[in-house]
Amino acid sequence: xxxxxxxxxxxxxxxxxxxxxxxxxxxxxxxxxxxxxxxxxxxxxxxxxxxxxxxxxxxxxxxxxxxxxxxxxxxxxxxxxxxxxxxxxxxxxxxxxxxxxxxxxxxxxxxxxxxxxxxxxxxxxxxxxxxxxxxxxxxxxxxxxxxxxxxxxxxxxxxxxxxxxxxxxxxxxxxxxxxxxxxxxxxxxxxxxxxxxxxxxxxxxxxxxxxxxxxxxxxxxxxxxxxxxxxxxxxxxxxxxxxxxxxxxxxxxxxxxxxxxxxxxxxxxxxxxxxxxxxxxxxxxxxxxxxxxxxxxxxxxxxxxxxxxxxxxxxxxxxxxxxxxxxxxxxxxxxxxxxxxxxxxxxxxxxxxxxxxxxxxxxxxxxxxxxxxxxxxxxxxxxxxxxxxxxxxxxxxxxxxxxxxxxxxxxxxxxxxxxxxxxxxxxxxxxxxxxxxxxxxxxxxxxxxxxxxxxxxxxxxxxxxxxxxxxxxxxxxxx
Ligand SMILES: Cc1cc2nc3c(=O)[nH]c(=O)nc-3n(C[C@H](O)[C@H](O)[C@H](O)COP(=O)(O)OP(=O)(O)OC[C@H]3O[C@@H](n4cnc5c(N)ncnc54)[C@H](O)[C@@H]3O)c2cc1C
Numbered sequence: 001x002x003x004x005x006x007x008x009x010x011x012x013x014x015x016x017x018x019x020x021x022x023x024x025x026x027x028x029x030x031x032x033x034x035x036x037x038x039x040x041x042x043x044x045x046x047x048x049x050x051x052x053x054x055x056x057x058x059x060x061x062x063x064x065x066x067x068x069x070x071x072x073x074x075x076x077x078x079x080x081x082x083x084x085x086x087x088x089x090x091x092x093x094x095x096x097x098x099x100x101x102x103x104x105x106x107x108x109x110x111x112x113x114x115x116x117x118x119x120x121x122x123x124x125x126x127x128x129x130x131x132x133x134x135x136x137x138x139x140x141x142x143x144x145x146x147x148x149x150x151x152x153x154x155x156x157x158x159x160x161x162x163x164x165x166x167x168x169x170x171x172x173x174x175x176x177x178x179x180x181x182x183x184x185x186x187x188x189x190x191x192x193x194x195x196x197x198x199x200x201x202x203x204x205x206x207x208x209x210x211x212x213x214x215x216x217x218x219x220x221x222x223x224x225x226x227x228x229x230x231x232x233x234x235x236x237x238x239x240x241x242x243x244x245x246x247x248x249x250x251x252x253x254x255x256x257x258x259x260x261x262x263x264x265x266x267x268x269x270x271x272x273x274x275x276x277x278x279x280x281x282x283x284x285x286x287x288x289x290x291x292x293x294x295x296x297x298x299x300x301x302x303x304x305x306x307x308x309x310x311x312x313x314x315x316x317x318x319x320x321x322x323x324x325x326x327x328x329x330x331x332x333x334x335x336x337x338x339x340x341x342x343x344x345x346x347x348x349x350x351x352x353x354x355x356x357x358x359x360x361x362x363x364x365x366x367x368x369x370x371x372x373x374x375x376x377x378x379x380x381x382x383x384x385x386x387x388x389x390x391x392x393x394x395x396x397x398x399x400x401x402x403x404x405x406x407x408x409x410x411x412x413x414x415x416x417x418x419x420x421x422x423x424x425x426x427x428x429x430x431x432x433x434x435x436x437x438x439x440x441x442x443x444x445x446x447x448x449x450x451x452x453x454x455x456x457x458x459x460x461x462x463x464x465x466x467x468x469x470x471x472x473x474x475x476x477x478x479x
Contacts (some may be wrong), residue, residue: 001468004023004045004087004089005065006149007182008061009021009023009045009088010181011061012045012058012061013133014472015047015051015054015057015061015467016047016049016050016059018050018057018293019048019459020047020048020054020095020267021045021046021047021048022045022046022047022048022050022259023044023046023053023188023239025035025042027046028042028043028046029042029085029267030091031043031046031072031075031082032084033075033077033083033147033325034072034077034078034079034080034081035075035076035077035078035081036079036080036081036083036342036344036424036425036426037242037340037342038077038080038340038390038396038399038400038426038469039080039083039426039467039468039469040083040131040181040468041083041084041085041086041088041427041468042084042089042449043070043084043088043089043090044067044084044086044088044089044389045089045368046072046089046090046092046094046257047089047091047092048094048095049078049091049093049095049096050095050096050365050409051096051173051211052096052170052172052211052212054180055076055172055211056094056172056176056178057170057176057207058085058089058091058349059091059174059175059176059209059361060176062088062089062173062455063174063175063176063453063455065423066455067088067089067455068084068086068087068088068089068455068457068458069088069089069090069091069150069174069209069455069456070082070083070084070088070089070090070091070205070456071093071112071144071207071208071209071210071456071457072090072091072092072093072094073093073113073141073144073145073148073207074114074116074140074141074142074145074473075091075455076137076140076145076169077139077145077421078343078345078421078422078423078426079418079421079422079423079424079426079427080425080426080460081148081149081204081205081422081423081424081425081457081460082205082424083424083425084458084467085344085458085459085465085466085467085468086427086458086459086466088455088458089120091209092114093112093113093114093142093210093211093470094113094114094142094182094207094213094399096112096114096115096212097112097114097115097116097142098111098112098115099111099112099115099119099120099123099162100112100212101185102124102215102217102313104124104127104129104217104473106356107129107214107217107365108167108214108216108217109123109124109131109211109212109214109215109217110123110185110212110214111143111209111211111213112211112213112361113142113144113169113209113210113212113213114142114144115142115143115213116138116139116140116141116142116143117131117133117134117135117138117141117142117143117146118134118138118139118298119133119141120143120217120361121220123165123194124217125220125262125300127218128220128222129218129219129220130217130218130219130220131217131218131243131285132155132160132165132218133146133151133152133153133155133156133159133160133161133162133165134153134154134155135151135152135153135397135420136153136154136327136328136330136331137450138153141160142326143166143213144169144209144210144211144213146166147166147169147200147201147210147213147406148161148201148202148203148204148422149162149202149206149298149420149421149422149458150162150163150201150202150381150420151205151420151421152251152376152420153376153420154252154255154324154328154376155251155252155253155284156288156329156376156379156381156420157250157251157252157253157254157378157379158250158251158252158253159218159252159375161308161420162199163201163202163447164200164418165215165216165218166182166197166201166214166215166216167183167189167197167214167215167216167358168180168181168182168183168184168185168187168191168197168212168213168214169181169182169197169207169210169212169213169214170179170210170211170212171200171207171209171210172209172210172211172212173207173450173451174208174450174451174453174456179196180341181196181197182195182196182376183197183201183214184195184214184272185212185214188441190296190434194436197271199297200444200450201420202459203447204291204422204424204457204460205449205457205460206447206448206450206451206456206457206460206461207278207450207451207456208451208455208456209347211270214282216236218355221286221287221293221357222288222289223286223287223288223424223454224252224284224285224287224314224316225284225286225287225292225293225296225313225314226282226283226284226285226293226314226319226320226323227283227284227296227299227300227302227303227311227312227313227314228280228281228282228283228312228313228314228323229280229281229282229283229310229311229312230274230277230280230306230308230310230311230312230398231277231278231279231280231281231306231307231308231309232260232278232279232307232309233279234258234279234354234357234373235255235277235281235354235357235358236257236278236306236307236308237279237280237281237306238256238276238279238353238354238357238377239279239306239353239354239403240303240308241254241256241281241353241377241378242304242351243302243306244283244299244302244378245300245306245350245378246406247302249285249295249298249299249377249404251283251284251285251286251299252284252285252286253280253282253283253284253376253378254282254284254376254377254378255282255327255374255375255376255377255378256279256280256281256282256353256373256374256377257280257282257326257327257330257373257374257375258278258279258357258372258373258374259276259277259278259279260335260337260370260371260372260373261330261334261372261373261374261385262274262275262277262279262280262338263275264330264333264334264337264372265326265330265333267333267475268329268332268333268336269325269326269333271322271325273326273328274310277309281303281377282323282326284298284320284326285299292416296313297326299339300313300353301345303381310324318478320409329375330372330374331343331374331385333371334385334387337387338370338387338388338389338400339389339390339391340387340388340389340390340395341387341388342385342386342388342403343383343384343385343386343421344347344383344384344386344403344406344407344414344421344440345381345383345418345419345420345421346381346382346407346409346410346411346415346417346418346419347379347380347381347382347410347412347415347416347419348380348382348410348413348415349380349413349414349419350378350379351376351413352363352413352414352415353375353377353382354379354411356382356406356409356413357373357382358391359409360373360382360384360406363402363405364384364386364402367398367401367402368398369386369387369388369399369402370386370387371384371385371386371387372384372385373385373388376420376463378418379419380415380419381419382406382410384403386399386402386403387399397469398471404422404430406431407427408433411430411433412435412451416434417430417431417433417434421458423460423461424446424460424461425459425460425465425467425468428459428460428461428462428463428464428465429463429464430463431461431462432463440462440463443462445472446463
């Protein structure tokens, strides 16, 4: 366990200001985990720098004291990627939240690392532009968190993930040096040399701290057709997904919700979803107005071929927004059902969706755990949400084991361990299921080039790191 001496805390305060450093354990509890709550540990200190220069000074100070540093945005990671496994100093960039400039002519914007994803689109939508990656957490998750995880969202199917929409950024290396990777704020899109921008995207905060980012803006689609299909069985709904792609259609998004999650959303938000549906599938087509109705008809035909019970096309922009609200609030609705949950985000080839869904229900039933499913189905990216109660001895371990078996099954079916939530501590051991020892060694050597001391976000991503599974926070022992 790292310890932060009082003199160091004074130095951190001198850099970030009195209200920019947290060391009170009652306040540090906010930072004991991210949205993956199975493993928890208090950091020694949290700093909230307000400029790149403050980040540099904090990083240099921690380097001099050989302390672990943990970059953090708003902590919506679902894989324990910001867990301070050995304590150390969390460097939270959420206060770096200014949109610095928008270049409408060249369709790019320079933003600080802690800008929430949705703010970017909100700032440019009056010019019919958007920042395409749209994680369901987009009102709160930061652009730097998106880069660290190469985040996607419902519209990834058509528009790609973060790497396709981030042109460049600066990175404060664990030594305190600052480098700019990729396209410069005023530069062109093409850059020479190694694509280190691409290397850092997806590196889960293990290579340094991002403070400013150049994002690409794209034209927002002018027209949409969004249709909800109500199916009696999950099998029918998931088969519909691969049939739509096989028909040559590329919807903007295809999102699947099973009965437990549909019920939870309906009971929570009263949006008119059927409580007895086996599954609902939202398909959204977007692009130029001409041709969309024809594509919609084709989608509905395919729904019908797969025994859809009811088809509900959104009749207005408001109805479309309501459908998306249902999907994007799905995780929030779980609080009504279970005190704790863990979600996975393995990926399978789309055609294997029916198999993985059956496996998920069977394994959770076998272990006596409840489960609800949402999926970015067009990408084969599943999100089983497994319920547990951390107050019941053994429940944490049972839910963890169950979720790990699901991810192993994804790999067995030809898929991968994560689509977008990252590896973090949660899936670190599973990297060995997907990658060979030589693959992992190559990745470790790249990390070593950025962070030779291994102090930046330690114990993440690689098998054999320290775990804190089943850790019971002190306040609960006392209760
Ligand atoms: C309800 C809900 C829905 C979600 N839906 C989606 C979804 O649809 N798609 C998706 O991809 N994800 C989703 N997520 C996961 C998560 O929101 C995203 O991965 C998001 O990108 C994390 O951003 P953050 O700012 O919260 O980062 P954090 O959780 O704070 O950190 C995540 C990673 O980023 C690193 N990091 C953070 N800031 C910096 C920085 N300044 N420099 C370097 N590294 C940094 C951290 O070290 C860590 O490795 C969801 C999460 C929730 C809770």
